[in-house]
Amino acid sequence: MRVPALVGALSRTRTSASLTDHLCMRDSALVEVQHLTKLFGNFKAVDDVSFFVRASEIVGLLGPSGAGKTTTIHMMLGLISPTAGSVRIFGKRLEENREQILQKVSFTAPYVLFPTRLTVFENLLVFARLYRVNHPSSKIRELLRMFAIEHLKNKPVSRLSSGENTRVGLCKAFMSDPKLLLMDEPTAYLDPQLALHVKEILLNMQYRSGTTILYTSHNMAEVEEMCSRIIFLNRGRVLATGTPIEVTQTILKENRTEPALREVFLHLARRQPNEVA
Numbered sequence: 607m608r609v610p611a612l613v614g615a616l617s618r619t620r621t622s623a624s625l626t627d628h629l630c631m632r633d634s635a636l637v638e639v640q641h642l643t644k645l646f647g648n649f650k651a652v653d654d655v656s657f658f659v660r661a662s663e664i665v666g667l668l669g670p671s672g673a674g675k676t677t678t679i680h681m682m683l684g685l686i687s688p689t690a691g692s693v694r695i696f697g698k699r700l701e702e703n704r705e706q707i708l709q710k711v712s713f714t715a716p717y718v719l720f721p722t723r724l725t726v727f728e729n730l731l732v733f734a735r736l737y738r739v740n741h742p743s744s745k746i747r748e749l750l751r752m753f754a755i756e757h758l759k760n761k762p763v764s765r766l767s768s769g770e771n772t773r774v775g776l777c778k779a780f781m782s783d784p785k786l787l788l789m790d791e792p793t794a795y796l797d798p799q800l801a802l803h804v805k806e807i808l809l810n811m812q813y814r815s816g817t818t819i820l821y822t823s824h825n826m827a828e829v830e831e832m833c834s835r836i837i838f839l840n841r842g843r844v845l846a847t848g849t850p851i852e853v854t855q856t857i858l859k860e861n862r863t864e865p866a867l868r869e870v871f872l873h874l875a876r877r878q879p880n881e882v883a
């Protein structure tokens with residue numbers, strides 16, 4: 607399943623996406639996060655964060671370690687409650703419609719643990735039944751093939767490498783044919799070839815099924831290729847939103863013709879903690 611042409615096509619549409627970004631209003635938003643705030647004791651991990659994601663977009667939620675990305679995603683899944691603010695998905699408030707919304711949402715992260723004594727197949731079968739998948743065995747086989755872990759089918763999860771475990775998580779995330787994928791560092795433990803393979807699968811899925819994807823990654827090259835838009839967080843606050851080029855220009859305060867998100871990170875890391883965003 608190779609779609610390099612898609613990667614290039616997406617990169618080329620980045621600038622025009624910025625124009626539509628300004629023109630398209632939130633009416634078409636599939637996800638709308640408003641004034642989301644999370645306090646852990648006195649510490650503000652997420653501070654008045656607002657953004658939207660339109661249907662069929664691939665949007666990157668970026669920021670330095672500790673910026674509040676995972677906390678935001680966990681609030682979007684109802685795993686933790688916000689101190690303030692709201693999340694709307696598919697036009698409905700998460701608070702009152704969590705079960706209905708989450709039927710069409712998948713989440714994957716390398717830190718999600720599976721029951722370790724069950725095999726890969728047994729684990730995935732649990733999720734297939736949970737999601738009421740038709741013909742679960744053939745669906746699981748298809749997913750194992752897709753993520754190149756067919757040979758691990760009968761291996762207990764406890765004996766998997768980090769990259770193998772990540773791919774079991776991706777199989778789980780794709781089990782229910784989600785409308786929205788929330789992915790927290792989906793390629794963190796993957797070698798470059800596997801990361802490229804996963805990137806192609808995601809682009810293909812978005813292209814064929816219009817799947818909306820919000821994902822975090824510290825791999826800036828990957829983000830620049832994949833994402834039509836970015837939400838850049840720093841110390842719990844939204845620092846910039848827009849195409850990779852727009853975010854680069856906003857944060858570096860320079861006129862650039864190419865995105866340079868790695869530079870953006872280094873620039874932020876060099877700043878003093880008390881400098882204004």
Ligand SMILES: Nc1ncnc2c1ncn2[C@@H]1O[C@H](COP(=O)(O)OP(=O)(O)OP(=O)(O)O)[C@@H](O)[C@H]1O
Nearest residue numbers: 646649650651669670671672673674675676677678
């Ligand atoms: N349960 C918690 N109790 C207290 N502090 C927390 C808790 N969860 C997260 N934090 C703090 O909130 C901040 C944001 O954490 P979060 O996990 O959202 O960051 P992140 O942007 O996902 O970082 P990374 O890129 O390292 O994954 C961090 O300073 C973290 O230490």
Ligand SMILES: [Mg+2]
Nearest residue numbers: 675676677790
């Ligand atoms: Mg995180």
